[in-house]
Amino acid sequence: MTATVPPPDTRSFRRRLWRLAETVTTPVLPSDYLDLIAPLRAGAELRGRIVAVHPETPDAATLVIQPGRSWRGHVPGQYVRLGVDVDGVRQWRAYSVTSAPGRRAHPISVTVKAIPDGVVSNHLVRRLRPGTIVQLDQARGDFVLPQRAPSRVLFLTAGSGITPVAGMLRSGALAGSDVVLVHSAPTAADVVFGAELRGLAERGAIRLIERHTEVEGLLDVAELDTLVPDHLERQTWACGPLGLLDAAEAHWEVRGHAARLHTERFRPTVITAGDGGTVTFTRSSVTVAAAGATPLLDAGENAGVLMPSGCRMGICFGCVLPLRQGAVRDLRNGQLTTALPGDGVRVQTCVSAAAGPCELEI
Amino acid sequence: MTVMQKKADNPIAHLTAEDIETLGKELDAIRERIIASRGERDAAYIRKVISTQRKLEIGSRVVLLFSLFPPAWIVGTAGLSVAKILENMEIGHNVLHGQWDWMRDPKIHSTSWEWDHVAPADQWKQSHNELHHRYTNVVGKDNDLGYGIMRVDEDQPWHPAHLGQPLYNFLNACFFEYGIAAYDLDLGNKLKDGGHKDPEFRRRVRAVGRKIRRQFLKDYLLFPVLSGPSFLHTLAANFTANLVRNLWSHSVIMCGHFPDGVETFEKTSIEGETRGEWYVRQMLGSANISGSRLMHIMTGNLSFQIEHHLFPDLPSNRYQEIAPEIRALFDRYGLKYTTGSLPRQVFSAWRKVFRLALPNRRQPAPPVTPLDDSADHPTPALVAA
Numbered sequence: 001m002t003a004t005v006p007p008p009d010t011r012s013f014r015r016r017l018w019r020l021a022e023t024v025t026t027p028v029l030p031s032d033y034l035d036l037i038a039p040l041r042a043g044a045e046l047r048g049r050i051v052a053v054h055p056e057t058p059d060a061a062t063l064v065i066q067p068g069r070s071w072r073g074h075v076p077g078q079y080v081r082l083g084v085d086v087d088g089v090r091q092w093r094a095y096s097v098t099s100a101p102g103r104r105a106h107p108i109s110v111t112v113k114a115i116p117d118g119v120v121s122n123h124l125v126r127r128l129r130p131g132t133i134v135q136l137d138q139a140r141g142d143f144v145l146p147q148r149a150p151s152r153v154l155f156l157t158a159g160s161g162i163t164p165v166a167g168m169l170r171s172g173a174l175a176g177s178d179v180v181l182v183h184s185a186p187t188a189a190d191v192v193f194g195a196e197l198r199g200l201a202e203r204g205a206i207r208l209i210e211r212h213t214e215v216e217g218l219l220d221v222a223e224l225d226t227l228v229p230d231h232l233e234r235q236t237w238a239c240g241p242l243g244l245l246d247a248a249e250a251h252w253e254v255r256g257h258a259a260r261l262h263t264e265r266f267r268p269t270v271i272t273a274g275d276g277g278t279v280t281f282t283r284s285s286v287t288v289a290a291a292g293a294t295p296l297l298d299a300g301e302n303a304g305v306l307m308p309s310g311c312r313m314g315i316c317f318g319c320v321l322p323l324r325q326g327a328v329r330d331l332r333n334g335q336l337t338t339a340l341p342g343d344g345v346r347v348q349t350c351v352s353a354a355a356g357p358c359e360l361e362i
Numbered sequence: 363m364t365v366m367q368k369k370a371d372n373p374i375a376h377l378t379a380e381d382i383e384t385l386g387k388e389l390d391a392i393r394e395r396i397i398a399s400r401g402e403r404d405a406a407y408i409r410k411v412i413s414t415q416r417k418l419e420i421g422s423r424v425v426l427l428f429s430l431f432p433p434a435w436i437v438g439t440a441g442l443s444v445a446k447i448l449e450n451m452e453i454g455h456n457v458l459h460g461q462w463d464w465m466r467d468p469k470i471h472s473t474s475w476e477w478d479h480v481a482p483a484d485q486w487k488q489s490h491n492e493l494h495h496r497y498t499n500v501v502g503k504d505n506d507l508g509y510g511i512m513r514v515d516e517d518q519p520w521h522p523a524h525l526g527q528p529l530y531n532f533l534n535a536c537f538f539e540y541g542i543a544a545y546d547l548d549l550g551n552k553l554k555d556g557g558h559k560d561p562e563f564r565r566r567v568r569a570v571g572r573k574i575r576r577q578f579l580k581d582y583l584l585f586p587v588l589s590g591p592s593f594l595h596t597l598a599a600n601f602t603a604n605l606v607r608n609l610w611s612h613s614v615i616m617c618g619h620f621p622d623g624v625e626t627f628e629k630t631s632i633e634g635e636t637r638g639e640w641y642v643r644q645m646l647g648s649a650n651i652s653g654s655r656l657m658h659i660m661t662g663n664l665s666f667q668i669e670h671h672l673f674p675d676l677p678s679n680r681y682q683e684i685a686p687e688i689r690a691l692f693d694r695y696g697l698k699y700t701t702g703s704l705p706r707q708v709f710s711a712w713r714k715v716f717r718l719a720l721p722n723r724r725q726p727a728p729p730v731t732p733l734d735d736s737a738d739h740p741t742p743a744l745v746a747a
């Protein structure tokens with residue numbers, strides 16, 4: 001432990017040196033100059049360089065990213081926030097890490113599926129060029145395997161929902177487990193990592209059940225009774241469209257095994273809209289009219305406010321801001337939150353919308 | 363100039379209220395179009411300017427470490443002057459206007475930017491964006507009209523202290539950044555009316571003090587010390603670069619609102635002002651500078667002062683693009699687009715400073731409105747710079 005911490009006098013010497021450097025570069029910071037030459041250096045804000053972009057299916061691609069020196073690694077199943085400039089505007093989205101955990105200096109990969117009209121996914125899949133610097137954040141998320149891999153596992157995935165599972169399969173952590181993967185995609189050609197998964201199945205590492213929904217129709221979760229008769233006894237990780245996950249949660253709940261089901265959502269389940277209202281971002285001196293279905297995060301970003309954000313779906317709390325006063329509605333459950341000055345109420349802006357005039361402190 | 367409303371030949375007499383609103387709509391449409399087309403190209407532009415500026419600054423400062431040698435002094439001082447001008451004008455001024463906020467890059471954002479200027483960014487933003495851009499050329503409201511120390515409009519009352527204004531203006535030009543800091547603090551009035559005891563004012567003064575200290579430490583101590591035997595030469599070079607930057611930005615900014623042909627407005631004229639009328643005030647209250655692309659960049663595109671005042675938050679690289687269209691609008695609506703070369707506009711502005719140091723030769727035409735608001739006019743502050 002102590003070996004890695006520099007002795008106090010070198011530390012204060014370094015601090016003094018840094019102060020001196022700050023005086024040299026005032027009014028900007030030394031890092032603003034260093035970023036010009038070494039954006040991935042240790043101590044810099046975490047960024048990554050795109051090393052390669054490999055097409056996977058007609059509308060999905062894998063990005064190989066060399067993270068900066070401050071990357072702390074990931075656990076299979078976790079996601080990383082990625083910030084990329086699309087049309088000159090910085091956009092942040094979350095993507096599951098699909099590479100197996102390697103040494104810290106190794107490149108990582110994420111796999112993105114372009115969705116219709118998707119701003120970021122289309123840019124990443126179709127226009128991103130190797131060499132581009134993207135913004136990153138440390139890996140997060142608790143959609144991960146337990147320390148000791150369970151002996152029997154079911155993965156229930158669809159579309160791009162295969163991504164966190166791919167990370168788990170590639171990690172080797174499940175080498176001794178009995179693994180079943182039930183995966184849905186429109187056609188065989190649309191299966192992301194199709195060849196690799198089929199290879200695993202051939203070698204007997206997993207049992208793969210592919211569902212090609214264009215001909216066979218959507219999977220009804222009740223079919224699992226025949227497809228994987230022991231599915232309720234397995235630890236199950238499910239990731240895919242909201243419909244599939246909602247159905248799975250209901251199924252496991254009704255059968256009394258909700259604790260064995262782990263889900264990961266890529267977008268929030270929105271059940272309600274707010275009433276809309278004017279939103280004031282106090283420190284930025286910006287006021288906008290926001291519709292009842294527009295998350296405060298989007299309203300702020302569209303008005304040029306530097307909003308902090310993360311998963312954009314209510315799980316990471318990276319977007320939380322103090323609500324100085326006013327009313328907001330949680331888009332996931334319709335719950336109304338009101339605040340008066342001094343209340344110190346904090347709200348997740350990515351899943352809250354204005355329900356009347358409100359003031360956010362930023 | 364005389365406030366527009368008191369002129370015998372009011373330059374907008376031929377426009378109906380409807381004309382003005384249509385004009386406003388046409389300008390809104392131009393603005394919307396540019397906003398919708400902002401993108402990668404613009405982002406690449408500002409990043410390029412910033413990285414060029416930083417490299418030029420480092421390069422010049424490195425050269426100046428050897429400023430004992432005359433060629434190094436000359437090259438380094440010239441480079442540093444240009445770097446400082448770029449930093450204040452095309453980068454600082456425009457970033458602080460929020461022209462690049464749409465990129466959502468926290469490093470290039472009006473709320474996080476700080477500049478190489480003794481006026482702290484937040485204080486400057488308030489006096490410049492909230493007051494000057496809102497009250498452009500309204501006598502008694504827009505303190506940029508003479509910065510509270512000069513008389514630049516016949517309608518500002520004359521005072522014997524104005525006799526010294528050519529000198530004040532020259533000093534203000536040399537130490538322009540200090541002039542702006544004092545002006546943002548409203549120092550003159552605060553000292554006069556005892557407002558300097560206000561804790562908020564004191565906090566602001568301390569913030570300016572901190573910035574002055576840092577700039578001094580960097581330009582007049584640290585880099586000279588790093589230059590070793592070239593200590594004095596580097597000190598002189600840094601002083602010169604600051605001086606050049608101050609003279610340049612002062613000249614450019616004087617050209618924006620002081621040259622002949624620019625209109626000023628009565629305080630009462632902006633009561634209940636519509637969006638269209640606000641636009642017209644910006645159109646007639648600003649003047650452009652003609653010149654090469656390089657000159658435009660060096661002025662921070664404030665050479666397109668008219669376009670900038672119409673749309674203060676559009677990216678500066680777009681002003682040149684819309685200028686012909688704006689000019690065509692002026693023609694169509696029979697308004698005068700004031701523009702001229704840099705020397706001509708600087709001369710015109712200075713001539714006015716000299717002319718108005720003396721009382722008006724003839725009484726201006728009797729006011730159209732009987733209201734006498736002279737009591738609220740800015741009185742000359744005690745500080746010159």
Ligand SMILES: Cc1cc2nc3c(=O)[nH]c(=O)nc-3n(C[C@H](O)[C@H](O)[C@H](O)COP(=O)(O)OP(=O)(O)OC[C@H]3O[C@@H](n4cnc5c(N)ncnc54)[C@H](O)[C@@H]3O)c2cc1C
Nearest residue numbers: 079093094095096111112113117118119120121160163266
């Ligand atoms: C924890 C987490 C992990 C994720 N991992 C991955 C991953 O590994 N691979 C991957 O491709 N995506 C992943 N996503 C989704 C990803 O973050 C983006 O939401 C997705 O790429 C769409 O962004 P966009 O900018 O293209 O779409 P936007 O422009 O934001 O949205 C366009 C339209 O599509 C709808 N939409 C938004 N998200 C989705 C979605 N996921 N599916 C269908 N419609 C949607 C929107 O409501 C909107 O109408 C993950 C999300 C989370 C929260």
Ligand code: FES
Nearest residue numbers: 310311312317350
């Ligand atoms: S962005 Fe993750 S909770 Fe809001």
